[in-house]
Amino acid sequence: xxxxxxxxxxxxxxxxxxxxxxxxxxxxxxxxxxxxxxxxxxxxxxxxxxxxxxxxxxxxxxxxxxxxxxxxxxxxxxxxxxxxxxxxxxxxxxxxxxxxxxxxxxxxxxxxxxxxxxxxxxxxxxxxxxxxxxxxxxxxxxxxxxxxxxxxxxxxxxxxxxxxxxxxxxxxxxxxxxxxxxxxxxxxxxxxxx
Amino acid sequence: xxxxxxxxxxxxxxxxxxxxxxxxxxxxxxxxxxxxxxxxxxxxxxxxxxxxxxxxxxxxxxxxxxxxxxxxxxxxxxxxxxxxxxxxxxxxxxxxxxxxxxxxxxxxxxxxxxxxxxxxxxxxxxxxxxxxxxxxxxxxxxxxxxxxxxxxxxxxxxxxxxxxxxxxxxxxxxxxxxxxxxxxxxxxxxxxxx
DNA sequence: AGGCTAAGTAATCAAGTGATAACCTGTCAA
DNA sequence: TTGACAGGTTATCACTTGATTACTTAGCCT
Numbered sequence: 001x002x003x004x005x006x007x008x009x010x011x012x013x014x015x016x017x018x019x020x021x022x023x024x025x026x027x028x029x030x031x032x033x034x035x036x037x038x039x040x041x042x043x044x045x046x047x048x049x050x051x052x053x054x055x056x057x058x059x060x061x062x063x064x065x066x067x068x069x070x071x072x073x074x075x076x077x078x079x080x081x082x083x084x085x086x087x088x089x090x091x092x093x094x095x096x097x098x099x100x101x102x103x104x105x106x107x108x109x110x111x112x113x114x115x116x117x118x119x120x121x122x123x124x125x126x127x128x129x130x131x132x133x134x135x136x137x138x139x140x141x142x143x144x145x146x147x148x149x150x151x152x153x154x155x156x157x158x159x160x161x162x163x164x165x166x167x168x169x170x171x172x173x174x175x176x177x178x179x180x181x182x183x184x185x186x187x188x189x190x191x192x193x194x
Numbered sequence: 195x196x197x198x199x200x201x202x203x204x205x206x207x208x209x210x211x212x213x214x215x216x217x218x219x220x221x222x223x224x225x226x227x228x229x230x231x232x233x234x235x236x237x238x239x240x241x242x243x244x245x246x247x248x249x250x251x252x253x254x255x256x257x258x259x260x261x262x263x264x265x266x267x268x269x270x271x272x273x274x275x276x277x278x279x280x281x282x283x284x285x286x287x288x289x290x291x292x293x294x295x296x297x298x299x300x301x302x303x304x305x306x307x308x309x310x311x312x313x314x315x316x317x318x319x320x321x322x323x324x325x326x327x328x329x330x331x332x333x334x335x336x337x338x339x340x341x342x343x344x345x346x347x348x349x350x351x352x353x354x355x356x357x358x359x360x361x362x363x364x365x366x367x368x369x370x371x372x373x374x375x376x377x378x379x380x381x382x383x384x385x386x387x388x
Numbered sequence: 389a390g391g392c393t394a395a396g397t398a399a400t401c402a403a404g405t406g407a408t409a410a411c412c413t414g415t416c417a418a
Numbered sequence: 419t420t421g422a423c424a425g426g427t428t429a430t431c432a433c434t435t436g437a438t439t440a441c442t443t444a445g446c447c448t
Contacts, residue, residue, distance in 0.1 A: 008395060008444060028313050032226035035435060046397050051437060116310040118358035119222050127358040132369025145376040150344075152373070153351035157343070160350050164312035164321040175326025179346070182339040202414065202425060229405060240427055245407060 018043045018050055022064045027109035031061050031117045062126055065114040068107040069130030075101055076137050090141055091151060098155055099187045112159045157183055167191035209247055212237045216258045221303035225255045225311045256320055259308040262301040263324030269295055270331050284335055292349055293381045306353045351377055361385035
């Protein structure tokens with residue numbers, strides 16, 4: 001008459017699992033809008049355990065943010081690592097890579113929330129560091145600062161539009177519709193189905 | 195031996211005062227990160243009074259957001275209302291207007307927080323409406339959607355950089371420094387002193 | 389076998405929060 | 419003068435939330 005055997009995990013595996021769950025949870029509500037209990041429920045674990053793993057909610061968020069920011073930088077690095085035909089445009093490839101990340105949604109949302117929460121000094125510092133790393137990665141193309149800036153600006157617009165759930169609410173006739181179609185282009189259908 | 199005479203105000207004036215105070219408060223912490231008590235303290239008024247004026251914290255935030263979003267749209271409309279010499283670039287003027295708003299800081303921060311808090315359905319809806327109105331205003335120039343989109347994208351980058359307090363932390367040598375100088379250009383000094 | 393370490397939970401807490409209710413008090417009209 | 423409305427506060431509440439403590443139990447080593 002035993003209850004279901006309770007699965008155990010190595011601390012490292014569990015930490016990873018909670019980190020992923022926290023990414024999903026924070027993506028929805030941001031730092032202030034997400035409780036450690038919400039993260040715990042998402043991870044299928046008790047609330048005190050998630051704070052014990054990470055110390056404080058802030059440190060948990062910083063870990064999640066660092067992960068997300070690394071993910072994006074790495075995606076760009078991967079694109080830049082493959083040498084492409086001389087007639088191909090690097091920036092188009094980078095844009096496509098970003099578009100692929102958009103479908104994941106969580107990483108970009110977390111990134112966005114981290115930026116907005118820059119009022120929290122530690123978060124602001126890490127946000128600047130993360131953005132700096134991404135910028136430097138883009139600059140390894142040897143481009144002018146303006147080029148990298150414009151690329152990032154496009155990305156920020158997409159982030160913002162995602163944050164306000166523009167793709168799911170893309171209705172012809174709405175004031176914002178033209179902007180949504182123009183900003184997302186061909187990837188709109190993939191995001192609208194979300 | 196009377197205490198200081200307690201100043202009275204018309205409800206409308208007081209509402210306006212609280213609205214401004216709330217703008218400052220929400221600009222710092224966003225919707226979830228700012229308590230009604232913080233708003234009350236900023237306004238020099240009791241906490242129950244601010245919720246009585248606006249009903250709920252959410253409605254207060256929506257009012258603040260609407261104000262901010264209107265402010266920006268109006269600033270653009272003002273630029274477009276004045277007809278300028280044929281050799282002048284409208285977009286440059288619009289950019290300057292946006293730069294002027296940046297020094298206020300609060301409006302843009304609130305806007306940013308509203309975008310990020312799009313997970314809250316009512317906030318998301320109002321964010322899309324606000325952005326839509328701004329987009330439509332820009333489109334009255336008769337430009338292509340891409341032109342307006344690019345302009346907004348630059349604005350979003352500036353918003354994000356402001357949110358992470360990049361101007362105040364612009365230190366030569368930091369990874370992000372090149373991006374900060376490039377994005378803000380000549381208005382950097384005015385913002386760094388903040 | 390037996391005990392020790394590490395994974396994980398239940399119980400609990402103090403502080404903060406949004407909201408409600410009840411009360412107070414200028415000011416103005418009749 | 420009086421009364422009543424409008425501006426505003428104090429007191430209070432139910433609930434959430436991040437964090438701490440103490441306890442339980444699985445699995446490995448000898």
